[in-house]
Amino acid sequence: MTTCGVCTAARYESGMGESVKNRAGSGAANPVAALALGVLAGVGGFTDTGGVVTASGAGALHGYSLAWVIVIGFIGFAVYAEMAGRIAITSTGATWDTIRLRLGRRLAVVPLVSTLVVHLLTLVVDLFGASFALQMATGIDYRMWLPPIAIGLAVLLWFLGFSKVDTVAATIGLAMLAAIPIALALGVHWGEFGRQLIHPTVVEGKEKVGNYLFAIAAMLGAFMTPYQFDFYSSGAIEERWRGKELASNRMVSLLGPAIGLVLTLALLVASAAVFHGTQHSINDIPGTAVPAKTAFGTLGFAAFLIGLFAISIAASVELCLSGAFAVCQFAGWNWSGTGRARRSPMLHLTYLGMIALALLIAITGLDPLLFTNVTMVFGAAALPFSFVPLLLIANDRQFMGELHNSRATNAAALVILALLVLVAIGAVPLLVVSGGKL
Amino acid sequence: MASSEASTRRRPDSDGLELRSVFGHAVLDSEDRRAGRVEDLVFEVRPERDGTPRLVLTDLVGGPLSGPMPRWLRRAAHAWYRLLGVQDARPVTLPWSDVALIDSFVHLSGKRSDSGLDQVEAAVAGWMRRLPNG
Numbered sequence: 001m002t003t004c005g006v007c008t009a010a011r012y013e014s015g016m017g018e019s020v021k022n023r024a025g026s027g028a029a030n031p032v033a034a035l036a037l038g039v040l041a042g043v044g045g046f047t048d049t050g051g052v053v054t055a056s057g058a059g060a061l062h063g064y065s066l067a068w069v070i071v072i073g074f075i076g077f078a079v080y081a082e083m084a085g086r087i088a089i090t091s092t093g094a095t096w097d098t099i100r101l102r103l104g105r106r107l108a109v110v111p112l113v114s115t116l117v118v119h120l121l122t123l124v125v126d127l128f129g130a131s132f133a134l135q136m137a138t139g140i141d142y143r144m145w146l147p148p149i150a151i152g153l154a155v156l157l158w159f160l161g162f163s164k165v166d167t168v169a170a171t172i173g174l175a176m177l178a179a180i181p182i183a184l185a186l187g188v189h190w191g192e193f194g195r196q197l198i199h200p201t202v203v204e205g206k207e208k209v210g211n212y213l214f215a216i217a218a219m220l221g222a223f224m225t226p227y228q229f230d231f232y233s234s235g236a237i238e239e240r241w242r243g244k245e246l247a248s249n250r251m252v253s254l255l256g257p258a259i260g261l262v263l264t265l266a267l268l269v270a271s272a273a274v275f276h277g278t279q280h281s282i283n284d285i286p287g288t289a290v291p292a293k294t295a296f297g298t299l300g301f302a303a304f305l306i307g308l309f310a311i312s313i314a315a316s317v318e319l320c321l322s323g324a325f326a327v328c329q330f331a332g333w334n335w336s337g338t339g340r341a342r343r344s345p346m347l348h349l350t351y352l353g354m355i356a357l358a359l360l361i362a363i364t365g366l367d368p369l370l371f372t373n374v375t376m377v378f379g380a381a382a383l384p385f386s387f388v389p390l391l392l393i394a395n396d397r398q399f400m401g402e403l404h405n406s407r408a409t410n411a412a413a414l415v416i417l418a419l420l421v422l423v424a425i426g427a428v429p430l431l432v433v434s435g436g437k438l
Numbered sequence: 439m440a441s442s443e444a445s446t447r448r449r450p451d452s453d454g455l456e457l458r459s460v461f462g463h464a465v466l467d468s469e470d471r472r473a474g475r476v477e478d479l480v481f482e483v484r485p486e487r488d489g490t491p492r493l494v495l496t497d498l499v500g501g502p503l504s505g506p507m508p509r510w511l512r513r514a515a516h517a518w519y520r521l522l523g524v525q526d527a528r529p530v531t532l533p534w535s536d537v538a539l540i541d542s543f544v545h546l547s548g549k550r551s552d553s554g555l556d557q558v559e560a561a562v563a564g565w566m567r568r569l570p571n572g
Contacts, residue, residue, distance in 0.1 A: 097464060100475075104462065105462065105505060158569075332472055332474040332500075333474065334559070340571065341571070342563040342567050345559050345562035346562060349562050
């Protein structure tokens with residue numbers, strides 16, 4: 001979620017011998033920088049193609065009755081992102097360094113593989129998002145756009161590096177904030193919205209309940225994708241966060257998702273205003289642009305397309321980086337994202353491989369909407385594999401010292417984890433019952 | 439674990455060393471470049487003065503294909519490394535005397551290229567170097 005800072009392969013010395021709170025750091029202690037980071041993170045990290053598709057689809061079919069899931073996703077994201085940042089501050093070792101050491105190679109390979117699979121599938125989803133944005137802008141079929149987008153992404157990362165591409169894409173992705181005026185222009189029934197947040201109404205009927213539960217799983221997966229946590233904590237390590245960045249960690253881990261929360265709720269509300277209660281629903285990814293066009297015509301449509309394209313590219317960059325980080329940290333290879341490729345060859349090889357594989361999957365003719373929904377559900381199902389190690393490490397007082405989890409954090413984290421375990425157990429049955437539709 | 443060991447930067451004396459402060463840890467060479475992980479340890483049985491046998495850590499093992507893994511995975515990894523340009527990928531045994539320092543990393547006194555720990559990275563870097571901006 002953070003932009004890639006100055007990466008070095010310098011000696012990161014751990015410091016349990018001194019008070020972690022007193023250690024000097026060089027990271028984003030500046031509140032303005034943290035604010036900017038949070039805004040970019042919220043738009044470019046919390047919201048990506050999966051978030052747009054699931055929020056719009058859920059709003060179209062279920063109205064406001066799934067808004068509470070976005071709030072749960074926000075809480076889950078904030079709790080685990082803060083925990084990941086705190087672990088990074090405590091250990092100053094990379095996330096997968098720590099997981100590998102704590103769990104051992106055999107056990108740590110389970111979260112690694114599940115994380116990589118979800119990263120790869122989510123990268124396919126974001127390639128779909130970017131290519132559909134170009135299809136809507138040009139009228140040329142999205143399949144024609146997949147190869148140039150994938151190759152362009154690889155070339156940009158190779159020549160410009162992660163930081164520049166991610167920062168530019170996330171900044172342009174601010175266009176997606178247009179979703180807020182779009183929702184307001186289409187009309188928000190505030191009373192109903194509040195009622196549905198507190199006491200959601202599930203429409204009766206077996207098929208509808210199955211779709212509703214599937215939508216819950218997909219939305220949780222969309223708002224808490226594993227790559228965001230890896231990216232966030234690796235960014236903290238790169239920027240050498242220390243004790244004094246504890247406040248920044250809390251601010252960024254709350255602010256980023258809070259902006260993403262508002263944005264995602266706006267997408268759901270706008271979609272509900274246009275589709276809910278009508279005969280129409282969102283049957284493909286271009287359908288997610290209809291509310292923008294309805295509210296502000298060509299201008300709204302253009303802002304949505306620019307936003308969708310940019311956040312998809314930003315998410316793709318972060319996915320590539322997170323996947324490459326995970327592999328290199330696990331293996332003990334150099335994972336510096338800056339400098340020429342030969343300085344960290346395995347990092348570059350990994351993301352090039354991810355892009356190539358994602359392109360191969362995307363061009364096989366899969367239904368993009370169905371693939372997105374299913375990927376988000378499996379993303380949620382894979383989250384416990386990432387969250388359990390985080391939770392175990394954050395509760396290890398010997399390792400975390402004074403920065404171990406509080407009871408309140410553990411309570412919130414366990415509730416979220418229990419929900420995700422239920423999703424993991426129910427993923428396949430829900431897929432069968434719902435047919436992969438929200 | 440990483441942090442607790444790091445609080446005391448030990449001299450590389452294998453006597454009384456906690457194995458967990460070495461096993462699985464990332465290796466840094468003398469230029470602070472990452473060089474994989476310690477995937478296995480080699481011990482020797484040596485007699486004490488009174489003749490009692492004791493285990494002494496003599497070598498660390500790292501590099502490609504080190505550590506236990508199923509046979510199918512070893513074959514697949516071997517094929518993968520060959521594809522990357524490493525014809526004879528094999529684990530690297532590092533004498534304990536090559537260890538300069540242990541904190542949250544295992545620091546070597548020499549360069550990683552001297553020990554062959556970078557054989558895979560060097561092979562990939564070799565063909566990346568031929569590409570523009572590589």
